[in-house]
Amino acid sequence: MSPTSALFTPLTVRGLTFRNRVWVAPMCQYSIEAADGVPGDWHLVHLGGLATGGAGLVIAEASAVSPEARISRVDTGIWNDEQAAAWRRVVTFIHSQGAHAGIQLAHAGRKASTWPAWGHDVHGTVPAAEGGWQTVSASALPFPGYEPPIALDQAGIRSVIADFAAAAVRAVAAGFDLVEIHAAHGYLLHQFLSPLSNQRDDTYGGSLENRARLLLEVISAIRDAVGEGIPIFVRFSATDYAPGGWDEQQTVTVARWAAERGADFFDISSGGNVTGVTIPLGPGYQVPLAEFVKTRTELPVSAVGLITTPSQAEAIVASGQADAVLLGRELLRDPHFPLRAAHELGVSLDYWPPQYLRAQWRD
Template identity: 70%
Template sequence: MATPKLFTPFTLRDLTVRNRIWVAPMCQYSVFERDGVPRDWHLAHLASFAAGGAGMIITEATAVSPEGRISDQDTGIWNQEQVVAWRRINDFLHAQGAKVGIQLAHAGRKASTWPAWGFDRSGTMSIADGGWATVAPSAVAFGHYDTPVALDADGIEKVVSDFVTAADRAVQAGFDLLELHAAHGYLLHQFLSPLSNQRDDEYGGSLENRARLLLRIVRAVRDAVGTGIPVLVRFSATDWTAGGWTQEETATVAGWAHEAGADFFDISTGGNVPAASIPIGPGYQVPFADYVGTEAEVPTGAVGLITEPAQAAEIVESGKADVVLLAREMLRDPHFALRAAHELGVEIDYWPGQYERARLA
């Protein structure tokens, strides 16, 4: 019996990943020292996926600057202390046979919020409580959040520089690939969507202009890290709102980003409109990965309530996506890949020796 495609290697540039079961970025809001440095929780959290057989593990949204954090308890990669801490984690994950990616992010108008757990407050954290002023393409608030400051030319140059410097640090820290976060209503998505970008300069208006910042960052990061390291882009393929960002625009910009040096596209949806109506169900975002991959002729990853091995295998086998990225299911079962191998009848050679006694015949 042929090995299901889900358990075949996947190669991007100089990187080969042992299977197509990848861990999607998941914010932990657990840097309690508020300095952006990942610590023991992050090691234990990410290590469970590596021991569980995942091929690629992509870290939570990791800020390229202090003001780019979603909350003050996010991880960062804007200084060398953070590089050293990430290196410690990556060394362990690599020792388990997994590859590791980092999601480089700037939250824009959705920055300076209260962490998603541990507090009885939500929305914008005030400066008095330790928050900071936020920035965006335009002075348009996200729901009830504070109104951001529209980035000027110098501010845009700083964003580009911060992504490039963060990419260089990520390579120093031992990451195998870099993902640029242009989804879920964060800064790069804010520039892409006409609902959040109301600029009248070269960064606003037409699709080419709204995509300009992302494409500048893709090119600059590719130049900075060289030819061997894969660069991914995570898109929200739709705002789920009339007049917003669409899957057709996503496919077009994915094609442009591919020409600019990006290798792969992690396709999610939503996040830029607080009250968007989203028809959630099993695999509800998979058709968007299929559409973008087909229209732009680029490799894609699918997300969105992928919870069963057979479901994950069908997505990859049918060509709807090249890999699946699991999030909440990985929190419930960090050893999903080991379970999937058993359920699908696949022999793998990366069961941890410490767990062999639990291996099912």
């Protein structure tokens, strides 16, 4: 491979070296028809196809650490050994294509027990009579349009921490190279972080240190459980886009604390915790948030959000705004984006699938 592109320069995180910096963002598929959290053929083909497309890292979708942590009944899970065994098949194929595999560990909190994003004409909380369940959160404040959650008590908090740690152990046993903790998009850990959703008066509410406590204890528990060799990523929403809410400077502070607890890399997104806000959508609209965190912490970060062209992705990494880019919808449109990007950037790759060599671009 010619060293002409920042995007295709390898990157090492805690001893794990990625062949490039074009990575697959976790994307919920809502495709577990049996509602048992066990990934199946769709996940093998979906994620495996992205690995054949040349990505350096493939992160599997938000996978629940307990049954009640699911966004919907058709989410993937990592709360039992049957799920871990099914994930191993997917991970083995990803590795066979030269990519690394990660999984996003998630708890939806007050945004759990909802109808899937596709296949239904209704939205919001699923009633118990139709398979829904009681949700939990930092405080008993509902997400707009959803049923109210129950505020977690101390025992519930301890259970959540244990669930994340146990899920991480299963993920490593399944062969995943890293785990990502989902603390973004208005899900449970974000609900604790933001003062708009956390109005507790105990040691998990009030000050920033208290609101960050659950996330930091999850990181510590996972680090203790998986040992020193496994990278831990954290996905943050850098801002709620709302006055008095979670913001970039709080993200910077908590990212530093997270690194002290054993987190290695920070995946910077935004929004999802409240409605009625204005999000400045546009090409690369979240890149400045990643750059903000990176420049103020000197910690490695990835950028995500409407990154759609090779030149744009290259500029983000080459300029130092982020250390890698995570692509979602663009990879759904073109699963072989990394191979195409290398060609457009003048980089010769040695990891084209041999079955596809006849399709290489020729000058």
